[in-house]
Amino acid sequence: MAMAEKFDSLEEHLEKFVENIRQLGIIVSDFQPSSQAGLNQKLNFMVTGLQDIDKCRQQLHDISVPLEVFEYIDQGRNPQLYTKECLERALAKNEQVKGKIDTMKDAADGDRFLTSMGTFYVVQIVISTFACRRSTEEMLQGCI
């Protein structure tokens, strides 16, 4: 909650600053000599606004913003798209790693299976060789 409050205060200051700048722009766009006092007031509001925003910097020193977000903003794109792509990338990578781990598990299980199958085949071969030997002996005895 504390973090949210910090962001809220920054957002509020930024909104006020932007609104002040907008009003300043309106005054300047069609300037009248009578509005000089208002302009001076707005200019000083601008300075105090910057001071307020600068104060917020102390509260948010532990927040780091990825540089890629700035690229999105510079290109006139919605920065939420960056978040979206990050989440999608994270999920894809997560699934990929999970697949690798599952494959490793399966390989480990398969190893055990192959070992048991190997012993089974060895036993089978031994039995069959014994059987063959006995049958050949019987055949030979019959011939004799």
Added chain:
Amino acid sequence: MRGQSGGRGGANGPIGVQGAGPSGSARVGKRGFGGPRGRAGGSAVPIASRGAGAGTTELTGSTNLITHYNLEHAYNKFCGKKVKEKLSNFLPDLPGMIDLPGSHDNSSLRSLIEKPPICGSSFTPLTSTMLTGFRLHAGPLPEQCRLMHIQPPKKKNKHKHKQSRTQDPVPPETPSDSDHKKKKKKKEEDPERKRKKKEKKKKKNRHSPEHPGVGSSQASGSLR
């Protein structure tokens, strides 16, 4: 590594796995999936269960990390529905042409980071002598500078919606709209129909003056 030679023996198939192992063997051992090696030690504990036991302590990719970090809400928010492309959709109340690339007017944030402005660390209010530098001439700004106060995105969006509504003829219309159009069409068509009907009537009257009027009578007349 200790039980590899003795445990498996030469008949074991997964020699290929061994070969592939070295790089991953340390990881596998750490993460608890290194079953074959452990088997040589003669423990009766199944490999998978041992692996799972080790995996519970360490966070791996086998768990859904989005749910682990409670990011489900964020995922559903951003990936569940379509996020609008433009910056003005994210900051709708910001005045000016913010959808244009910042490189056009040197207003990019990257340039601000790369070349920070040379200024002091503190902000001091402007004195009256300083404010004399902001005395302006009376009159409107030239049009080039007025662009700052135009907000095209909102207007464009509204126009687009309106245009799409008007341009798309059939599908999204409300019944009232369609009724209006039908009425308009009827109104437009009505005078033409009336003219045609009048012409037909005149023709019929010329051909068969005794039976004025309807098409069926005309057809019957032609049969006669």
